Amino acid sequence: MNPTTIAQWLQSSALGDYISASAWVFPTIESIHVIAIVTVVGSIAIMDLRLLGWAFRDRAVTELSRDMLRWTWAAFALAAITGLLLFISRAESYIINPYFQWKMALLTLAGLNMLFFHLSTWRTVANWDSTAAIPVSARAAGGLSLAFWIFVVFCGRVVGFTLGVYV
Amino acid sequence: MPSFIEVLLYLGEWIRNSPVPELSLWIGDQPLSLWMGANFLAIPILQSLHILAIAAAFVSALMINLRILGIGGEGQSLGRTVTRYLPWTWAALGMLTITGLGLVIAEPVREMMNPMFWIKLALVVGLIVLGIVFQIAARRNEGSWATADGGALPMRAGAAAIIVLWCGIIFAGRWIAYAPV
Numbered sequence: 141m142n143p144t145t146i147a148q149w150l151q152s153s154a155l156g157d158y159i160s161a162s163a164w165v166f167p168t169i170e171s172i173h174v175i176a177i178v179t180v181v182g183s184i185a186i187m188d189l190r191l192l193g194w195a196f197r198d199r200a201v202t203e204l205s206r207d208m209l210r211w212t213w214a215a216f217a218l219a220a221i222t223g224l225l226l227f228i229s230r231a232e233s234y235i236i237n238p239y240f241q242w243k244m245a246l247l248t249l250a251g252l253n254m255l256f257f258h259l260s261t262w263r264t265v266a267n268w269d270s271t272a273a274i275p276v277s278a279r280a281a282g283g284l285s286l287a288f289w290i291f292v293v294f295c296g297r298v299v300g301f302t303l304g305v306y307v
Numbered sequence: 308m309p310s311f312i313e314v315l316l317y318l319g320e321w322i323r324n325s326p327v328p329e330l331s332l333w334i335g336d337q338p339l340s341l342w343m344g345a346n347f348l349a350i351p352i353l354q355s356l357h358i359l360a361i362a363a364a365f366v367s368a369l370m371i372n373l374r375i376l377g378i379g380g381e382g383q384s385l386g387r388t389v390t391r392y393l394p395w396t397w398a399a400l401g402m403l404t405i406t407g408l409g410l411v412i413a414e415p416v417r418e419m420m421n422p423m424f425w426i427k428l429a430l431v432v433g434l435i436v437l438g439i440v441f442q443i444a445a446r447r448n449e450g451s452w453a454t455a456d457g458g459a460l461p462m463r464a465g466a467a468a469i470i471v472l473w474c475g476i477i478f479a480g481r482w483i484a485y486a487p488v
Contacts, residue, residue, distance in 0.1 A: 182366025
């Protein structure tokens, strides 16, 4: 089973067929995908700006994290489900699109950055929760996260213009 | 009762009989519009900035409204929540106006001849009016919600309405690409 075979199978499945055959199903799922993505990116950006020390300094890092995280994850789940449905409808075109590939790579990098941050830097958060001196590792995590997500949005948007170009 | 498609077609007819077609063609002939049309990445970059500004405006408004609904930002006053997020909402709305104008200049016919574009604009005006009225009402009742878990029922209804209107605007924005012109 190589990726192309899986993509072909997904695209020709009943669900893939249903999404691509209808005039309104794809745009509706896509609209929900946009609502989910702006919620993910917006809530993550608030944390990133806080970690960089650029904004929201009146709220402790742990409190702001608690304010955001449940919405970030709920919206991420919605974005993943709707994204998968969009993918299924034209899997063969998505999988070979370089902007789609970059988007997935950047999502992975954003995930690894977050994982590393939570396993290492986050352990000392009590020391800099409400202070002005945020460690470099936390600032770096915030800056990288912000950059990764901005390019996730950009690559996702370009996919809309280039889908089918590389077939 | 006309269907939504019929409303769109009727609006489209009305747009075609207005000065909009001529204006959109004129904008399309301007150097900035021609330049953006000739550069493949200009529109996706502007759209990405537009989406990032939506993320900032939507989530900062969402955090305030979730606080009013009593399901977010627990343990702090609504006043502090508003002070923290509201400037971001308005700044992002400024950015949305600039990038939105840029997108109209880049593709004036696609946007201005599209009934969905005007529906979206009407919803945006509605959101801004509702938002301002809501802010004034909220300030007037500041004492009653400053420390409570959430707002009174009319406040909660207003907060929910603003979130729903935002989602409607995002829907309408995405559907500009699909509406029959």
